[in-house]
Amino acid sequence: MSFTDRELQCADCGATFTFSANEQEFFAEKGFTNDPKRCPDCRSARKMERGDRRGPRQMYPAVCAECGIDTEVPFLPKQDRPVYCSQCYNSVGSASRR
Template identity: 45%
Template sequence: MYSDKALTCVDCGTEFTFTAGEQERFAQLGFTNEPKRCSPCRAAKKAAGGGGGGGGGGRGGFGGGGRGGGGGGPREMFSAICGECGKPTQVPFKPRGDRPVYCSDCFAKRR
């Protein structure tokens, strides 16, 4: 069903192989886009904290809409007090004060 494909890395420009097995794994995970980076560049980006993003918006194919992610450097964090346990925490948005903010543990319990 799948066959190996030669792709070019957007970071270093080298050609890499997107194997049939990798394509099958991507399909099982619901990924609709092919990888843009070779394995060493993916590992370097991951180690640098530039994780991936959403993108796609579930439309399939290439160049879908949706909200991308990553790329812009470290995210600004804001201090807050957890509305459940009272511990100080850091959140990636500015708390408005009209709604409670939860630490990661309490947020996970509420989900």
């Protein structure tokens, strides 16, 4: 499917903004059926007003199975599964993907 840039009007400030062909393709790939209602500036302002609804992510203490340093991970570690610090995870993960 071919997309072309389209001009839309912002529902908040009334400014005209471009809904680019690339953005339209992204929306289609994600299954979004509605066009954006707000210009990029108003979208950003709205996100800042709302803030992050989830709050800070809970981190759990762990000991890296590779190097033994204390680290934190965003999931509850299980005794039967190894946990790695960021550096070791990148090393071990890239080796297992080869």
